[in-house]
Amino acid sequence: MSPAIKAIAHQVIDELPEGATLEDLQQELYEIQLLEKAMASREAGRLVPHEEARRIVMARLRKT
Numbered sequence: 001m002s003p004a005i006k007a008i009a010h011q012v013i014d015e016l017p018e019g020a021t022l023e024d025l026q027q028e029l030y031e032i033q034l035l036e037k038a039m040a041s042r043e044a045g046r047l048v049p050h051e052e053a054r055r056i057v058m059a060r061l062r063k064t
Helices: 003-015 020-043 050-063
Strands: none
Touching: 003 020
């Protein structure tokens, strides 16, 4: 485990409210993971603008 990951985990734990559950911790870590993946996709140019995605979805819906 890298020191950066440990630091993030410690920060998340420190910021949880009293009475938080393991599920709360898991949810926070999962959301961080999703954001990191989204940022990596954006940096790699793998994201589609919202309006383009909407056109693609609407075109596929019309075909069904």
